[in-house]
Amino acid sequence: MTPSLPSRRRGFSLIEVTLAIGILGLAILSLVGILSATFSQVSEIMDTNRALAGVTRLIGALDNPRTIVFIPAGDTSSANTKFINQSGTVTPALDPAPGGAPNFDLTYRLLAPAKTTADAVWLYVYDRRTVGPDKAVVTTAGTDRYDIGSNPSSMEVAVVQGNNFTPDMAAQRNVIGSPMRVRITLSKLLANQRVTVDITTSEPSATRYVVGSALPTDPSLYGLAYLPVVAEFFPHDFTSPDGPTGFKTAEQTPLLIQNIIINR
Amino acid sequence: MSNALLRPLRRGFTLIELMVSTALMVIIVLAVVSIAADTFKAYDRAVADLSTQSEARSVLDALENDFQTAVIRPDGRCWMEIVLPGSASAGAPANVPVTTGNLNPAEHPIILLFAAPQDRPRWSPVPVVAPAVRTPLKGDVCAIAYRIGQRSPFNTPGAGNQQIYGVYRTIIDSEKTFSDALPIILSSTAAAPKSPWDYWSTTTPGTRNYGDYNQQKYVTAGTPLINTTVSASSGMPWTLDDHNFLASNVVAMNLVLWCTSSLPPSTTVVTAPVPLTDPLKRPSLMLRPVLPVNKTDIYDQGAKFGSGTGYRAAYTTGTSAATTDTAPIHFAPTVPSVPAVVTGTHPYEEFGGRLRIYSDRIYPDGLSSVNAATTTQLPYLPYSLRAVEVSVTVLTPEGAKELALLQSLPSASTSANGTKILANDFKRIVVQQGRAYTRYIRLLSNGG
Numbered sequence: 001m002t003p004s005l006p007s008r009r010r011g012f013s014l015i016e017v018t019l020a021i022g023i024l025g026l027a028i029l030s031l032v033g034i035l036s037a038t039f040s041q042v043s044e045i046m047d048t049n050r051a052l053a054g055v056t057r058l059i060g061a062l063d064n065p066r067t068i069v070f071i072p073a074g075d076t077s078s079a080n081t082k083f084i085n086q087s088g089t090v091t092p093a094l095d096p097a098p099g100g101a102p103n104f105d106l107t108y109r110l111l112a113p114a115k116t117t118a119d120a121v122w123l124y125v126y127d128r129r130t131v132g133p134d135k136a137v138v139t140t141a142g143t144d145r146y147d148i149g150s151n152p153s154s155m156e157v158a159v160v161q162g163n164n165f166t167p168d169m170a171a172q173r174n175v176i177g178s179p180m181r182v183r184i185t186l187s188k189l190l191a192n193q194r195v196t197v198d199i200t201t202s203e204p205s206a207t208r209y210v211v212g213s214a215l216p217t218d219p220s221l222y223g224l225a226y227l228p229v230v231a232e233f234f235p236h237d238f239t240s241p242d243g244p245t246g247f248k249t250a251e252q253t254p255l256l257i258q259n260i261i262i263n264r
Numbered sequence: 265m266s267n268a269l270l271r272p273l274r275r276g277f278t279l280i281e282l283m284v285s286t287a288l289m290v291i292i293v294l295a296v297v298s299i300a301a302d303t304f305k306a307y308d309r310a311v312a313d314l315s316t317q318s319e320a321r322s323v324l325d326a327l328e329n330d331f332q333t334a335v336i337r338p339d340g341r342c343w344m345e346i347v348l349p350g351s352a353s354a355g356a357p358a359n360v361p362v363t364t365g366n367l368n369p370a371e372h373p374i375i376l377l378f379a380a381p382q383d384r385p386r387w388s389p390v391p392v393v394a395p396a397v398r399t400p401l402k403g404d405v406c407a408i409a410y411r412i413g414q415r416s417p418f419n420t421p422g423a424g425n426q427q428i429y430g431v432y433r434t435i436i437d438s439e440k441t442f443s444d445a446l447p448i449i450l451s452s453t454a455a456a457p458k459s460p461w462d463y464w465s466t467t468t469p470g471t472r473n474y475g476d477y478n479q480q481k482y483v484t485a486g487t488p489l490i491n492t493t494v495s496a497s498s499g500m501p502w503t504l505d506d507h508n509f510l511a512s513n514v515v516a517m518n519l520v521l522w523c524t525s526s527l528p529p530s531t532t533v534v535t536a537p538v539p540l541t542d543p544l545k546r547p548s549l550m551l552r553p554v555l556p557v558n559k560t561d562i563y564d565q566g567a568k569f570g571s572g573t574g575y576r577a578a579y580t581t582g583t584s585a586a587t588t589d590t591a592p593i594h595f596a597p598t599v600p601s602v603p604a605v606v607t608g609t610h611p612y613e614e615f616g617g618r619l620r621i622y623s624d625r626i627y628p629d630g631l632s633s634v635n636a637a638t639t640t641q642l643p644y645l646p647y648s649l650r651a652v653e654v655s656v657t658v659l660t661p662e663g664a665k666e667l668a669l670l671q672s673l674p675s676a677s678t679s680a681n682g683t684k685i686l687a688n689d690f691k692r693i694v695v696q697q698g699r700a701y702t703r704y705i706r707l708l709s710n711g712g
Contacts, residue, residue: 011277017285025292032299039303042310049317057704060522060651066550067522085550103549127702130518149368149691150657152518153700176700 044255047178051233051256054125054155054180058231061123061157062262065094065106068123071169073162078172084110084159101219104227104264108219110159111229111262114185116212118248122163124236126170126179127153163241163248170238180255181236181247186215187228187259197223227262312660312699319511319658320701323431326510330379330408330433331652331705338623341452342459344377344649346519346619348556349411356617356629359465361490365414365429365683366690369616370556371516371657372412374490376460378441378449380404385437403438407445409464409490410434412517413504414683421504424682425672428664429515431656432508434489459620464489464503513664515694516657521554521619523626523647551650554626557614613645623710624648650712655702663697 012020061068070082070089082088085095085106094106114121129151153176160169165179191211194204197220204223209215216222232254234247241248277285336343348356348370350363364372384406387398410433416426436445445463452458466489490503502508615628626645659667670685670693684690706712 011281014281014284017281018288021285021288021292025295028292028296029299032303035303036306039306039310042314046313046317049321053701053703056706060704060706064522064524064551064650083550100549127700129700149366149371150516150518150694150698150700152371152516152655152657153702154520154653154655155702155704 047180047235048255050127050177051180053127054182054233055231055256055258057155058123058125058157058182058258059260062107062111062229062260064103065110066103067157069156069158071158071160071165073160073164074166076168076172081173090159102264104262105219107262108222108227111184111186111227112215112217112219112222114229115214117183117185120183120185120248122160122241122248123182123184124158124160124165124179125182125233126156126158126173127176128156129153129174129176132174165236165238167238179236181234183232183234183254184229185232186211187230189228189259190215190224193224195223197221225264229260229262231258231260232256233258308662312662312697316513316658316660316699317701319513320656320699322511323514323517323656324654324701324703326381326383326433327375327410327652327654328703328705329381329383330377332708333379333381334707334709335378335380335405336621336623336649336707336710340454340622341449342457342620342622342627343449344375344621345460346556346615346621347374347376347461348615348617349374351617357459357461357465359490360617364412365427366685366687367412367429367515371518373517373519373556374464375410375519376464377408378405378445378460379408380406381408381435384435388437388439401437401439403442405441405446406438407436407441407460407463408433409503410517411490411503412514415504417506417509417512425668427671427683428512428668429659430512431510431514431517432504433510434503434508457620461618511658513659513661514656515659515698516655518655518657519556520653520655521621521626521649522551522651522653523554523645523649524549524551525645525647526624527646552613552647554613554615554619554628554645554647556619557616621649649707649710651704651706653702653704655700657694657698657700659693660697660699663693666697667693 066083066085068084070084070086072080075081084090085099087093090110092109094109095101111121113119130153131151156173158165165181170179188211190209192208194206195209196205196207196216197203198205199221233256234252234254239250240246334344347360349361349372350369351357351360361374363369384404385401387400389398410431412429413432414427414429415421416423417428417430418426445460448458448463449460490501613628617629619629620627624646626647626649628645667685667690670689671682
């Protein structure tokens with residue numbers, strides 16, 4: 001018997017090795033993908049909690065609208081910031097001369113136009129450091145330095161002209177994390193309510209409110225003791241409000257939806 | 265037959281194949297390591313966010329619960345008080361505790377109030393002697409105190425290398441509040457004003473039995489509810505008992521008190537009481553902030569009026585330019601013009617010692633209705649407290665670890681028991697590892 005020829009076993013080809021490594025890489029990447037999904041959920045939880053804290057602040061701000069700040073379009077300096085009751089901010093003026101209108105009137109004038117999603121009023125709610133980090137860590141005297149150990153934060157509600165809250169604006173105001181963008185529209189609770197006061201009788205007129213229609217411009221002609229609105233919270237990703245990809249028309253799922261009743 | 269002929273003929277990898285596969289492997293390993301590093305970073309951040317948020321939430325939830333149910337009766341008496349530890353001002357209350365660790369006075373105020381929170385004690389503690397029967401408690405108003413303390417969580421609270429900052433909330437049950445605390449408040453008169461501090465700071469608690477809810481391990485009879493610091497394993501104030509522990513690693517609890525004034529603004533200080541005007545001429549119908557400042561730094565009230573420095577809580581309708589740095593609490597274009605101080609004290613919106621809160625007025629520091637500095641000034645702020653904005657700063661686990669390490673180093677300690685580290689180290693840790701959480705809480709009982 002002649003010895004059989006040794007069998008020829010070839011090694012892995014380059015393609016096989018590449019494929020194997022590719023599959024391994026895919027497996028690792030998918031694992032990392034799962035992890036990143038977990039982290040994005042953590043981030044979402046943080047955002048939702050921030051939105052929950054923002055609800056209380058927003059309600060407080062709508063009850064006291066003179067605490068809402070107004071940021072001009074394209075502003076790059078916080079020096080131009082005013083409050084929305086001041087002249088030269090929201091038009092038409094929320095607190096027309098001689099001024100001193102009740103708080104409800106200001107809020108009403110601000111929110112009454114928000115009859116549909118397209119007409120919604122956008123507000124921004126955010127946490128901000130009291131001063132910039134460079135002002136908070138100095139221990140010696142200075143004209144504009146603050147010996148604040150922890151540099152505490154406070155919450156602010158803002159109206160931005162043109163609704164475009166830019167990263168520059170956020171930096172100017174020492175904003176922590178991502179601000180919340182709040183879309184406010186009139187609530188459907190207004191449906192079939194007699195919302196208009198008849199100026200001849202000073203009684204609510206018989207006409208009933210149809211969802212999507214306009215409310216009286218003058219708060220004194222508004223017939224209810226409260227204004228119900230819906231606030232939808234979105235994380236603000238600094239996208240533009242207008243255009244085909246703008247957030248005004250984009251389909252988004254809000255982090256939080258809150259019904260708010262503003263009392264006279 | 266040669267063995268070599270039986271050996272199977274196997275071709276090895278070529279050099280090129282080895283090099284290519286090694287290069288691919290290196291690229292993939294590098295990518296995976298980079299992704300893993302990012303993942304660990306994200307993991308650390310997620311852990312820091314979640315743990316600090318959890319601590320902050322327990323504090324803010326409790327504060328929200330208590331402020332929303334706070335009792336502020338319009339009866340001309342003081343129902344709420346905020347005292348700054350370490351205060352050296354003329355208006356500081358008696359027996360004020362010293363500051364805690366590295367904290368500034370304004371960053372760990374002692375909050376004293378009466379409230380009816382849902383989590384108040386509903387039953388009496390079980391007596392240690394027979395019959396061991398507990399009974400339902402009557403009433404709902406409880407005396408409550410918040411403070412940031414520093415102590416070891418273990419058997420020896422004063423142990424030097426285990427000092428942890430924490431928020432402590434002490435709640436006195438409704439019956440003890442009724443029998444011990446409320447009589448002090450209700451006996452207040454204009455001639456002899458009383459405030460919650462008179463209850464919490466007294467050194468003669470008599471037969472009070474406020475420690476019945478646990479074993480009173482470190483609380484000794486006759487110790488006031490709030491006194492100085494934890495210095496040993498005994499004589500600790502009840503407010504720092506572990507029974508009252510709420511959250512750890514909290515290194516600041518900053519307050520902004522939002523108030524309204526029923527008085528019109530004025531351009532000059534006018535003679536009180538008629539006509540009464542807002543001495544700080546804020547625009548009417550606007551919430552105004554009142555906040556604590558540090559008496560120990562250069563920005564106290566003494567320097568405020570002269571140099572224009574200070575924590576400016578500004579609201580104005582002016583239009584000239586300024587920045588958030590000169591009006592940091594809430595931005596205003598110009599710093600408000602404060603009426604000239606005639607002599608002595610003046611009701612300002614900042615305080616460095618104590619703040620006594622009534623339903624319709626607020627007394628900062630040492631001002632009182634019977635002690636006005638001049639007859640031309642209002643001796644108090646004509647404000648009603650509507651909301652409190654609380655910001656707590658919590659250290660991440662990493663930051664807490666670094667702080668504990670520095671506290672345990674003998675060379676870094678600037679005081680006994682390892683309670684302090686060098687000021688700049690502390691500030692760096694807080695700036696880098698502190699997470700701030702804010703909540704705006706409305707005082708429902710006072711029209712907030």
